[in-house]
Amino acid sequence: MNWEQLLSLKRHGDTNKRLRTEQDETRLGFDVDYDRIIFSSEFRSLQDKTQVIPLSDTDFVHTRLTHSLEVSVVGRSLGRQVGVKLLEKHPHLKEIHGYQANDFGGIVAAAALAHDIGNPPFGHSGEKAIGHFFKVGEGKKFAQNLKPKEYQDLCDFEGNANGFKILTQDREGRKGGLRLSYATLGAFIKYPKESLPKKPSNHVADKKYGFFQSEKHAFLDVANELKLKLVSNENDVRFSRHPLAFLVEAADDICYTIIDFEDGINLGLIPEEFALEYLINLVRDTINVEKYNALKNTQDRVSYLRALAINTLINEAVDVFMKNEEQILKGDFHTALLDKSKYEAQINDIIRLSVKNIYQSKEVVEKEISGYEVINTLLKTFCTSVNNDFDNEASNYDKLILQTLPETIKFKGNSLYTRLINICHYIALLSDRNAILLYKNIKGLSIN
Numbered sequence: 439m440n441w442e443q444l445l446s447l448k449r450h451g452d453t454n455k456r457l458r459t460e461q462d463e464t465r466l467g468f469d470v471d472y473d474r475i476i477f478s479s480e481f482r483s484l485q486d487k488t489q490v491i492p493l494s495d496t497d498f499v500h501t502r503l504t505h506s507l508e509v510s511v512v513g514r515s516l517g518r519q520v521g522v523k524l525l526e527k528h529p530h531l532k533e534i535h536g537y538q539a540n541d542f543g544g545i546v547a548a549a550a551l552a553h554d555i556g557n558p559p560f561g562h563s564g565e566k567a568i569g570h571f572f573k574v575g576e577g578k579k580f581a582q583n584l585k586p587k588e589y590q591d592l593c594d595f596e597g598n599a600n601g602f603k604i605l606t607q608d609r610e611g612r613k614g615g616l617r618l619s620y621a622t623l624g625a626f627i628k629y630p631k632e633s634l635p636k637k638p639s640n641h642v643a644d645k646k647y648g649f650f651q652s653e654k655h656a657f658l659d660v661a662n663e664l665k666l667k668l669v670s671n672e673n674d675v676r677f678s679r680h681p682l683a684f685l686v687e688a689a690d691d692i693c694y695t696i697i698d699f700e701d702g703i704n705l706g707l708i709p710e711e712f713a714l715e716y717l718i719n720l721v722r723d724t725i726n727v728e729k730y731n732a733l734k735n736t737q738d739r740v741s742y743l744r745a746l747a748i749n750t751l752i753n754e755a756v757d758v759f760m761k762n763e764e765q766i767l768k769g770d771f772h773t774a775l776l777d778k779s780k781y782e783a784q785i786n787d788i789i790r791l792s793v794k795n796i797y798q799s800k801e802v803v804e805k806e807i808s809g810y811e812v813i814n815t816l817l818k819t820f821c822t823s824v825n826n827d828f829d830n831e832a833s834n835y836d837k838l839i840l841q842t843l844p845e846t847i848k849f850k851g852n853s854l855y856t857r858l859i860n861i862c863h864y865i866a867l868l869s870d871r872n873a874i875l876l877y878k879n880i881k882g883l884s885i886n
Contacts, residue, residue: 443665450614459536468544471622486869488561510551513689517546549625556601558866559873560809567813568595588855590633606656624680631676667769678769688755688775702796717743720784812877
């Protein structure tokens with residue numbers, strides 16, 4: 439892979455190349471990407487989607503929106519720092535093609551901003567609930583009428599793939615989705631493969647999948663423009679990652695490791711003495727003891743340590759990326775950047791404590807159970823009504839249900855797969871509270 443191709447400014451529908459030297463310096467193409475994402479309705483809905491603590495009413499806890507904004511800020515710093523070093527190493531990118539360090543920051547910031555845009559309600563349990571419906575629930579009956587990869591898309595419903603669908607899918611009045619640059623789309627795709635085969639290698643890019651069968655053509659268009667490295671045969675689409683996807687992943691890893699931990703502390707799920715010890719172990723080389731000792735409350739102390747920890751891990755991720763840049767370009771770097779960090783042990787200590795005290799806390803588990811019931815009911819209701827309508831067997835109740843569906847999504851296609859994946863897509867677009875409200879309406883619980 440080469441940087442000239444990887445930094446492509448091309449957008450869906452372009453007939454001519456977009457050159458960096460011809461860009462308006464006051465509004466670069468990568469800045470346009472960021473703006474289109476942040477003004478999209480799908481991004482705004484993240485303000486009411488679970489990050490760690492589902493449906494929490496406290497101001498301390500991050501939503502998907504605040505998490506995405508923070509990941510984007512960290513991603514911008516990562517991209518800019520890497521950009522400076524890459525332009526020193528490959529001066530022709532600047533001297534001939536006109537790229538600047540901020541371009542790398544802009545790409546990573548935009549991709550990081552969108553990294554959770556496809557996640558369904560109720561966090562990762564929402565993905566599992568959708569998959570559960572098709573794998574072992576009432577949706578299992580559809581398996582016999584679907585191709586293996588189509589069925590696997592449903593059984594392992596993936597927020598990353600749904601995000602790519604949001605960013606690229608055609609719909610009335612919005613051809614090509616948000617029409618982002620292919621460089622940003624490439625950086626967004628952490629898992630450049632289909633749902634099958636599952637985990638064909640131990641490469642971090644094979645951990646999950648990055649696009650549904652419904653967006654396969656769009657993905658191949660992006661991969662071919664960027665000249666991503668093909669690592670599979672023609673029957674199984676699988677490519678190496680865009681190098682900047684490693685930075686998007688690192689930004690997310692840094693934020694959920696440190697900031698989810700901070701949420702747990704502020705909620706009282708993690709005792710302060712444990713928390714401060716774990717964070718101090720990560721920032722011993724940079725902490726100002728006098729300044730730290732002057733802080734009088736837990737929130738200020740944790741905030742100070744969090745800022746130091748994020749800065750420490752940003753510098754570490756940049757260092758690992760540059761040391762392995764040649765391997766990354768060859769598609770031969772197989773792990774997340776922070777897995778090669780000298781702070782790996784400290785990071786793993788924090789994650790283990792977060793899993794035990796936060797992700798498996800009573801409040802989280804109880805809310806995830808409720809999320810399963812909500813999503814199962816929505817899927818059962820919409821799959822029944824949409825398919826009955828296609829078969830000209832819709833009851834009056836089915837017709838009422840169909841009236842609640844948006845006109846911007848096609849639910850009446852001839853393909854069973856298209857109908858089902860679009861139902862899942864619609865449910866994944868719902869915020870936590872809208873999903874619950876729809877569930878209550880279906881169950882008749884909202885009638886006074």
